[in-house]
Amino acid sequence: MIAQSFLRGAWMKQGPMLGILASFTIVPLVSQDPYILGVWTFLLLNILVVVGLDLLLGYAGQLSLGHGIFVAIGAYASGLLTTKAGFSGWAAMPVGMLAAALLAAIVAVPTLRLRGYYLAMATLGFPVMFDAAVRVTSQWSGGSSGIISIPRLKIDGYILRDPLVYYYLVLGIVAVVLLLAWNLANSRFGLKLRAIHADETAASARGINVTSLKVMVFVASATIAALSGSLYVHNVQFVAPDTFGLNYSLTLVIMLVVGGMGRIWGGIVGVVLLGWMPELLREAATWQPVIFGSILAIIMLFAPSGLAGFVRRRSFFSPEEMPAGPPSVSSDGPVLAVRNIEKAFGGVQAVKGLSFDVRAGEIKSIIGPNGAGKSTALALISGAIAADSGTIKLGGYSVEQTPAYHRARLGLGRTFQHARLIPTLTVYENMVLGASVLGGRYGAEASRILHQLDLLRVAHIFPGEANQYERKLIEIGTALAAGPALLLLDEPGAGLSSAEIERLAALLREQKEKGCAIVLVDHIMSLVIPLSDSILVLNSGSPIMDGAPAKVIADADVRRAYLGERSDVHA
Structure with missing residues (x-):
């Protein structure tokens, strides 16, 4: 299927490598x-x-x-x-x-x-x-x-x-x-x-x-x-x-840096270019370190990616057919169960006594002032940092002692406050990477997400070439490509226009309807309130309220801690 076509494509696109190897076969014709x-x-x-x-x-x-x-x-x-x-x-x-x-x-x-x-x-x-x-x-x-x-x-x-x-x-x-x-x-x-x-x-x-x-x-x-x-x-x-x-x-190392790292043929260029230097400079052996150092300095100053960096890397992956849809998510019991999670950094209690559940098809939002512990809570749930105490269950499995990659394989997807995409991979390759936990059908799922998010037009560019809204979608897409049962979103609406926030909200509603459990952290109330089934409020690392949006925004303690007497809280 699509994974096989990827490998087939890789073999078919070996022209530069085969050309280099062919050139070595004629060396003896020049001199024996x-x-x-x-x-x-x-x-x-x-x-x-x-x-x-x-x-x-x-x-x-x-x-x-x-x-x-x-x-x-x-x-x-x-x-x-x-x-x-x-x-x-x-x-x-x-x-x-x-x-x-x-x-x-x-x-x-x-x-x-x-x-x-x-x-x-x-x-x-x-x-x-x-x-x-x-x-x-x-x-x-x-x-x-x-x-x-x-x-x-x-x-x-x-x-x-x-x-x-x-x-x-x-x-x-x-x-x-x-x-x-x-x-x-x-x-x-x-x-x-x-x-x-x-x-x-x-x-x-x-x-x-x-x-x-x-x-x-x-x-x-x-x-x-x-x-x-x-x-x-x-x-x-x-x-x-x-x-x-x-x-x-x-x-x-110098040969590799000069030729170009991250390109197999770049190393070959570096070896051939510098490998002959000792022979050419045999009569001036004492100058070899100076010349090698000068070449390295010039490359680092004017071509930090090496000589191979002058050639744009082409993706070996192309979006193809789409499967019927993402893997199904079970609705039996909470997808995420957090109990009494605590985390301190030195003498600062970042999170204290955090407990909540999220079920399939439910959006739980976490709000609070800056420094309240929202991003830390997501990091604890995802496994990026370890909790000091408490339990975290994902799909019924205790995961508080497991690393982040294991939690991802159990169905946890996440985005970061500042998008963390792989800049050296194309948009589609980032999707493939996200879907790689699926095994043999990773390519098809990545392709499906591209179509779903209307990102086909940017599939073969690098993330740094996309605009801010597209980068937000790309990061969400890399998480969705793995078919997560639980999706953690850290301020996905930050920096977006009102129209873009509306499109983002529509996407999250669609994922909710498909049964995905979502934990949303954001400061934009026009995004949080309409989307949320419940809202958890943190202040100084401790939960001060957890309930329906209407109840939360009407609470005086919540207003004092975070919302204030703002006119847009009902937006």
Whole structure:
């Protein structure tokens, strides 16, 4: 169905990647000099590493400054197993990849909890630790002298010593990995990685297990790097700790940044452009750091998205057929049951003694002055922050101890006070991301929401190009695309005109009629009062009244706390 068409479309739109790979096949026609072929083979192996690093950094936004350690693990595993344990090169290769994957999994969980500069500094120590470990275990690792006489790979007894044959072998392996990475990056998995890169909180609210996904891509990236290291040592037949040290790791990042992160082919451009620099500057080796640094500075100043940033990214997803409608919502019992929820930040009690129910097809509004705890209440219900005490039941399940992504998968959708869309995804891709919790029919549901909200005209633009009302609808659409039983809306009417508020109200009534339970936070009484079945009033974190709209707006305490003697409260 539509998900299959997405994947088919991704394969069909691989023209740039296939063109780049085809260009590498003609390299030997230009020169078959063994030295030149050796350099091109090394560049292909660097492309392998940079493509894996791009999945981690360019797509998932996790900066690793010590990725050379995983190349070294693949290289040393092949070197040690073939020279000291009698393994063939082909048998040693998967062992090195597995070792790198295991190490990545072990270090990923604590390391990837860090962000930004902290993550970069943590990974910066990887090559230093590996270098120290190799030198300490010199009796079997060779220490600073490294490992020599590593055997070449064989195929059916034929030793792969011909540079031309080895070049095409590596090119074939690189082609397979590149095509897999290309399709992975342009699949639902790739959308989730981009979401994590842009906004982890929003990604979690869309049902994405952020930590699990970051670990997965870190392991995959490390495994690809180890494959490159193994192929390298069976070609040069030597490895030393300095080969894949800190300078190598930093060079990989520079290649990726210059070529363009978040584009598989961008990394290839960076490797080819900078990979030849050491050869061209061999007579001026001391100037290499200066030239590399200058190129990086120019790119960061004038092309921060890298060279690939000059080409607008095209979506691999297109709206197609629509299903009959969203999943049905059960009306048995309350969809949401909140009991005695409390939350304090330091000495400030943000929410205290909050209790209420919301049933299917009911709109519960929460109002109160600024700082009353309204947005905090939504964050507690959605799982963005943990409650200090109390219980939250979603569809009968206790969820107060579960993370936000799990609550999203149980049928909770939410929007934020300031729209949190993924700016690097098109409008339709944002919808697909929201609907991804549905499994196989995510594409069709995303398409249905586009039609329902009259957003087809903006389906292939990026959220930043839409107007404010459209961005509000897009964020609501990403939540609705998952077919939620419960929808949390944080000030959806803010900044909208009267006509736009009327259209928003019509949309929310439609969702109510379909059985969706809605918790609405807003200051616009002309939106809140006509829509609400009941209104809960918060003041200084505590509920002061909960009842029908007419009763609430007539209450003197409510007027003093929030409404005042305003003439528009009956609007």
